[in-house]
Amino acid sequence: MPAAKKLLIIEKRATFKPRFTWRTKKGLPITLTGYTFFWTVRSNDGQTVYLQLTIDNGGIRVIPGKGVIQIYLDHIATEALTWTEGNHELLASVTESNGEITRTRLMQGRVVVSEVFE
Numbered sequence: 746m747p748a749a750k751k752l753l754i755i756e757k758r759a760t761f762k763p764r765f766t767w768r769t770k771k772g773l774p775i776t777l778t779g780y781t782f783f784w785t786v787r788s789n790d791g792q793t794v795y796l797q798l799t800i801d802n803g804g805i806r807v808i809p810g811k812g813v814i815q816i817y818l819d820h821i822a823t824e825a826l827t828w829t830e831g832n833h834e835l836l837a838s839v840t841e842s843n844g845e846i847t848r849t850r851l852m853q854g855r856v857v858v859s860e861v862f863e
Contacts, residue, residue, distance in 0.1 A: 748850040761818040774812025
């Protein structure tokens with residue numbers, strides 16, 4: 746199944762916490778037990794990594810039995826962002842019983858940091 750394409754907008758000085766549900770082709774939530782997740786934001790040319798969030802660094806939260814994955818940046822982290830746009834991808838990784846590591850790209854697309862003033 747191809748990765749979902751999603752434009753994400755991060756508002757500076759606001760908490761960023763979009764949630765996604767990973768589902769089977771039949772619409773049932775995937776059990777996330779045993780998976781690790783990586784959300785990476787890179788520069789438009791792909792040469793610079795702006796962000797790499799994981800469960801271990803607190804940037805990804807999951808509800809395993811519900812298939813819910815949440816990306817999380819608090820207001821302090823969004824205020825500190827110095828870039829304005831890039832490309833993102835969300836990867837799921839699991840080690841199979843035979844020791845093989847399988848990675849699945851769940852989502853990809855553009856990400857924009859918005860500095861909105863009225």
